[in-house]
Amino acid sequence: MKKIGFIGLGIMGLPMAGHLMDAGYEMHIYARHPEKVTSLVEKGATRHSTIHDCVKDVDAVMTIVGFPQDVEEVYFNDNNILDSVKEGTYLIDMTTTSPTLDQRIYEEGKKKGVHVVDAPVTGGDTGAKAGTLSILVGGNKEDYEACMPLFEAMGTNINYQGEAGCGQHAKMVNQIMIAGTMSGLCEALSYAKAKDLDCETVLKSVATGAAGSKQLDFFGEKILYGDYTPGFFMKHFIKDMKIALIEANQCELDLDVLSQTLANYEVLEAEGYGDLGTQALIKYYEEGYNEEIIED
Numbered sequence: 001m002k003k004i005g006f007i008g009l010g011i012m013g014l015p016m017a018g019h020l021m022d023a024g025y026e027m028h029i030y031a032r033h034p035e036k037v038t039s040l041v042e043k044g045a046t047r048h049s050t051i052h053d054c055v056k057d058v059d060a061v062m063t064i065v066g067f068p069q070d071v072e073e074v075y076f077n078d079n080n081i082l083d084s085v086k087e088g089t090y091l092i093d094m095t096t097t098s099p100t101l102d103q104r105i106y107e108e109g110k111k112k113g114v115h116v117v118d119a120p121v122t123g124g125d126t127g128a129k130a131g132t133l134s135i136l137v138g139g140n141k142e143d144y145e146a147c148m149p150l151f152e153a154m155g156t157n158i159n160y161q162g163e164a165g166c167g168q169h170a171k172m173v174n175q176i177m178i179a180g181t182m183s184g185l186c187e188a189l190s191y192a193k194a195k196d197l198d199c200e201t202v203l204k205s206v207a208t209g210a211a212g213s214k215q216l217d218f219f220g221e222k223i224l225y226g227d228y229t230p231g232f233f234m235k236h237f238i239k240d241m242k243i244a245l246i247e248a249n250q251c252e253l254d255l256d257v258l259s260q261t262l263a264n265y266e267v268l269e270a271e272g273y274g275d276l277g278t279q280a281l282i283k284y285y286e287e288g289y290n291e292e293i294i295e296d
Helices: 013-022 034-043 051-055 068-076 099-112 124-130 141-154 166-194 199-206 214-224 234-250 256-270 278-286 289-295
Strands: 003-007 026-030 046-048 060-063 090-093 115-118 133-138 155-162
Touching: 003 013, 003 051, 013 026, 013 034, 013 060, 013 124, 013 141, 026 034, 026 051, 034 046, 046 051, 060 068, 060 141, 068 090, 068 099, 090 099, 090 141, 099 115, 099 166, 115 141, 115 166, 124 133, 133 141, 133 166, 141 155, 155 166, 166 199, 166 214, 166 234, 166 256, 166 278, 199 214, 214 278, 234 256, 234 278, 256 278, 256 289, 278 289
Parallel strands: 003 026, 003 060, 026 046, 060 090, 090 115, 133 155
Antiparallel strands: 115 133
8 A cells, every 4th residue: 555545634633644654655635624734735745625536546545533424424425435436445434433333334335345444543642643542443354454554654552453343342442441530530639629739749649659540641730730732622522422322322331430421521511611622621620510510
């Protein structure tokens, strides 16, 4: 594979595409907002005005867009990917989306003679920029192996999860863990502040013990200093938690911590905080939304 089509050049996609170019791949891109991909064009990427033109003559197409409806749009709407690519193309959806939707893309792809894998990532913007993402891959094992050089250009922890949709299921596991950890971090810091502890000292003290986590490492100080710059948008995390709950309900699992965390985030989204980073969950405690619910 030499020619790559890339769709979804946001916080994550832009550096991921850059790493592929650094690895020597010819890059073709489609972006709704051309001004946001200037750096890639200057680096040598070819920008196309339609999805059809972007993907019609490439060896692999990568997508990492926002919501399931965005995935549906690029794969199934007018000038879509599935109708535009040549036989034998590899389609790699790296969006965190519905496992059922990626299974549908896989089945449609089989009918058209293309290879489809779901490969959501974790590691946030930090991992995307550093090229150290974890990549969770579902689909045919031989397609996973064929795409490995592409994955290795963007990540360092790449694992095959199983048949189509299993990459997305594995990502749901990741998001469920993050939901509980972020809630615990915000509640713990709220407690530390209420007891007049020096929060910087507390964070340093617990970071290397049993309470240590990537969430603490990445977001502890940001929470303390009110830095809510998104490495991952709150609105996208809400989307992920909803998908996880739908999938859990289908197998009759009650995930109470996930349900409560989602409800807390939805309160903040309703207040206009959806474009902040996930660490802005602390606002739920600092601004007294939990107290309002208790009083009600």
